[in-house]
Amino acid sequence: MIIATLLTMIAVITVVIVRERNLFAVVVLFGIYSFLMATVLVALDAVDVAMTEASVGAGISTILFLSALHLSKGIEMKPLHRPFLPLIVALATGAALAYGTLDLPAFSDPRAAIHQHVAKRYVDEAARETGVPNIVTAVLASYRGYDTLGEVTVVFTAGIGVIALLRRMRPRKRGEGS
Amino acid sequence: MKGYLVLRVVAKLMIAFMVVFALYVQFHGDFGPGGGFQAGVITAAAIVFYAIIFGLPAARAVVPDWLVEAMVAAGVLLYAGVGFAGLVLGGNYLDYFVLAADPVEGQHRGIFWIELGVLITVAGVMLKIFYMFASRDEERSR
Numbered sequence: 001m002i003i004a005t006l007l008t009m010i011a012v013i014t015v016v017i018v019r020e021r022n023l024f025a026v027v028v029l030f031g032i033y034s035f036l037m038a039t040v041l042v043a044l045d046a047v048d049v050a051m052t053e054a055s056v057g058a059g060i061s062t063i064l065f066l067s068a069l070h071l072s073k074g075i076e077m078k079p080l081h082r083p084f085l086p087l088i089v090a091l092a093t094g095a096a097l098a099y100g101t102l103d104l105p106a107f108s109d110p111r112a113a114i115h116q117h118v119a120k121r122y123v124d125e126a127a128r129e130t131g132v133p134n135i136v137t138a139v140l141a142s143y144r145g146y147d148t149l150g151e152v153t154v155v156f157t158a159g160i161g162v163i164a165l166l167r168r169m170r171p172r173k174r175g176e177g178s
Numbered sequence: 179m180k181g182y183l184v185l186r187v188v189a190k191l192m193i194a195f196m197v198v199f200a201l202y203v204q205f206h207g208d209f210g211p212g213g214g215f216q217a218g219v220i221t222a223a224a225i226v227f228y229a230i231i232f233g234l235p236a237a238r239a240v241v242p243d244w245l246v247e248a249m250v251a252a253g254v255l256l257y258a259g260v261g262f263a264g265l266v267l268g269g270n271y272l273d274y275f276v277l278a279a280d281p282v283e284g285q286h287r288g289i290f291w292i293e294l295g296v297l298i299t300v301a302g303v304m305l306k307i308f309y310m311f312a313s314r315d316e317e318r319s320r
Contacts (some may be wrong), residue, residue, distance in 0.1 A: 152299050155299055166311075
């Protein structure tokens with residue numbers, strides 16, 4: 001019930017975001033969207049993910065959107081043509097994804113396939129083997145240490161990518177300015 | 179926004195708590211929700227908050243550019259270094275069991291250091307991106 005209400009609010013906000021032309025309002029709505037999504041994740045007992053969504057989705061990305069908005073105009077331009085083809089593609093993809101969810105096992109069904117593989121061992125042994133009560137941390141940092149190293153490398157790569165892109169602007173600008 | 183008294187006072191009050199909360203999320207991540215990634219983002223958010231209220235130069239005086247850039251790489255190096263420490267001590271790459279005499283103690287040690295690496299890189303990258311965006315505006319208006 002709570003989740004259905006939240007998801008309905010998210011759907012309404014998405015429609016408003018698509019229709020809104022004032023970009024400042026869109027950025028604020030994105031923040032609200034992220035907070036609602038974080039609440040949904042809390043309701044689904046995924047507290048770690050909810051925390052990430054709230055801090056990254058609502059916090060840092062709102063700041064980055066605002067600083068990008070500061071560099072551009074605040075109003076979105078009217079599209080030059082009616083984007084019917086993208087709309088059809090998006091609707092078809094969404095319908096296919098929704099059709100795919102019909103086969104998923106019920107939420108938190110203990111007999112679901114995903115709970116039969118290694119998850120059971122993590123739940124049973126993680127606290128004893130690693131001494132870490134939070135299984136999410138144990139899996140992320142210890143059992144899946146390679147994955148997390150990869151993730152940190154992705155963050156690092158994204159960081160130096162942005163540095164490389166935005167740095168290149170500087171010398172040319174200085175030359176033009178003087 | 180230095181001229182707004184209320185914002186200035188509230189910011190000074192809040193930033194200390196934000197940093198403490200980031201440290202809590204970091205070091206309590208073994209027991210509650212959270213970990214290096216979330217703590218890194220919250221740390222960066224505290225400094226971004228400071229930059230918004232007191233201006234970018236003030237934030238750059240607290241956390242200078244060279245430090246942020248060093249953080250971007252240092253976290254990954256620290257993480258990878260923990261892996262090599264496992265190799266040197268006779269285990270596999272990223273094997274924490276060999277980091278201390280007691281295997282569970284070794285796990286704690288390994289998780290502590292890699293989470294610290296995650297925090298350093300994530301905070302560095304977030305701050306760097308914010309600095310780059312914010313300083314472009316300065317250059318434009320110059």
